[in-house]
Amino acid sequence: MSGINRRQAIGLSGAALAAGVLVSRDALAQHEHHAPAGPPAVKPDGTARGRVSTLGGDTLPFRTAGGVKIFHLVAEPVAHSFAPGLTGQCWGYNGRVHGPTIEAVEGDRVRVYVTNRLPAPTTIHWHGILLPNGMDGVGGLTQPTIKPGETFVYEWTFRQHGTFMYHPHHDEMTQMAMGLMGLIVVHPRQTRAVDRDYALLLSTWKVTPGTTRPDPNEMTDFNVLTMNGLCYPGTPPLLARTGDRVRIRIGNLSAMDHHPIHLHGYSFKVTETDGGPIPAAGQWPETTVLVPTGSTRTIEFTADQPGDWALHCHMTHHLMNQMGHGLPNMIGADAAKLQTAIAKAAPDAMVMGTTGMGDMGEHAAHMEMPENTIAMAPVKGPHDLITMGGMFAILKVRDDLAGTDDPGWYRQPRGTASRLATGAELDRDGIEVG
Numbered sequence: 001m002s003g004i005n006r007r008q009a010i011g012l013s014g015a016a017l018a019a020g021v022l023v024s025r026d027a028l029a030q031h032e033h034h035a036p037a038g039p040p041a042v043k044p045d046g047t048a049r050g051r052v053s054t055l056g057g058d059t060l061p062f063r064t065a066g067g068v069k070i071f072h073l074v075a076e077p078v079a080h081s082f083a084p085g086l087t088g089q090c091w092g093y094n095g096r097v098h099g100p101t102i103e104a105v106e107g108d109r110v111r112v113y114v115t116n117r118l119p120a121p122t123t124i125h126w127h128g129i130l131l132p133n134g135m136d137g138v139g140g141l142t143q144p145t146i147k148p149g150e151t152f153v154y155e156w157t158f159r160q161h162g163t164f165m166y167h168p169h170h171d172e173m174t175q176m177a178m179g180l181m182g183l184i185v186v187h188p189r190q191t192r193a194v195d196r197d198y199a200l201l202l203s204t205w206k207v208t209p210g211t212t213r214p215d216p217n218e219m220t221d222f223n224v225l226t227m228n229g230l231c232y233p234g235t236p237p238l239l240a241r242t243g244d245r246v247r248i249r250i251g252n253l254s255a256m257d258h259h260p261i262h263l264h265g266y267s268f269k270v271t272e273t274d275g276g277p278i279p280a281a282g283q284w285p286e287t288t289v290l291v292p293t294g295s296t297r298t299i300e301f302t303a304d305q306p307g308d309w310a311l312h313c314h315m316t317h318h319l320m321n322q323m324g325h326g327l328p329n330m331i332g333a334d335a336a337k338l339q340t341a342i343a344k345a346a347p348d349a350m351v352m353g354t355t356g357m358g359d360m361g362e363h364a365a366h367m368e369m370p371e372n373t374i375a376m377a378p379v380k381g382p383h384d385l386i387t388m389g390g391m392f393a394i395l396k397v398r399d400d401l402a403g404t405d406d407p408g409w410y411r412q413p414r415g416t417a418s419r420l421a422t423g424a425e426l427d428r429d430g431i432e433v434g
């Protein structure tokens with residue numbers, strides 16, 4: 001993060017982390033002129049093997065034998081990167097967190113081998129899939145658990161289409177908190193074609209700053225909020241060309257949270273859930289779709305407005321990365337008085353957070369934090385600091401989109417952006433003169 005002396009960074013280490021109100025003056029002075037990191041250095045998606053693009057993730061390959069599509073999932077420990085600067089010692093499938101998306105077509109006969117390379121027994125439940133009871137994957141109830149080293153076989157025929165999920169149904173609390181989950185997309189025989197088909201799986205984690213292992217015992221204060229296992233600025237942009245028909249499938253397997261996912265710039269319709277397609281007459285326009293845990297929602301719209309449009313959970317605490325959590329309320333505190341008081345004990349320290357998280361984010365970009373920790377708002381946007389992390393991604397719609405590379409920040413046409421009011425527009429009290 002920065003090269004400053006660890007002893008100078010009294011703000012955010014050890015016990016002071018919980019207080020989170022101090023930052024080294026030297027650290028700030030030294031880094032004042034450093035712009036925070038630019039646009040995230042992650043590749044946008046749109047190139048997955050399948051027809052669906054699991055943003056930042058992958059599609060599970062299969063082979064066909066005797067008319068059966070054969071898949072193989074391996075549950076195993078995975079070192080996972082949530083975003084640049086934050087790695088977790090997680091559990092995943094086939095070297096990924098989350099597992100790769102299983103893609104098939106309604107009517108397909110599928111066989112899925114599940115190998116357990118975890119240190120604990122597991123199973124896989126196929127969430128929302130209509131199948132024989134013995135294939136349902138509930139440990140103890142419908143099958144014995146898959147012991148470490150064992151491989152089980154599941155087989156069924158898809159009698160439905162839509163967006164579904166898979167996850168362990170043995171010690172769910174631990175195993176899902178560690179990252180074991182994935183998406184299933186079943187296409188209808190007659191495809192309702194769209195130009196862009198994205199899939200996102202929402203989940204929540206507790207990774208204590210300075211540590212790498214997710215804490216499955218957390219019930220309330222989740223501090224890493226992810227789409228496909230990635231938190232902003234680790235989430236790649238969703239791309240569309242102006243006029244494209246866009247589908248976004250959103251699943252939620254968070255431990256304790258529902259997520260109202262809001263898309264800027266558009267009105268969309270919810271076209272299906274993991275229970276099935278919604279008839280056209282039953283679809284209504286929305287700008288936010290609530291995705292309860294244990295369900296999927298699919299939205300569709302025509303991307304007819306170019307721009308950089310935010311796509312995010314509207315729970316404001318789900319837009320914070322680790323450093324936004326566990327802080328005391330400093331709003332309105334007398335910074336000068338506090339500064340004087342603190343200076344006696346810690347002359348190098350500086351009070352912050354008295355005007356909110358915006359300056360906290362700015363400072364966080366400059367200060368030394370525990371290893372393997374990300375600031376809550378680490379990205380410099382095209383106009384200013386973007387004060388969001390967590391469950392946040394950007395839909396980039398362009399007239400001239402070519403290929404799958406990130407087109408960079410949107411250039412707003414002249415006269416179409418908000419601007420600073422000029423003196424001539426305001427009277428002496430700053431009131432608009434008309």
Ligand SMILES: [Cu+2]
Nearest residue numbers: 259313315318
């Ligand atoms: Cu949320």
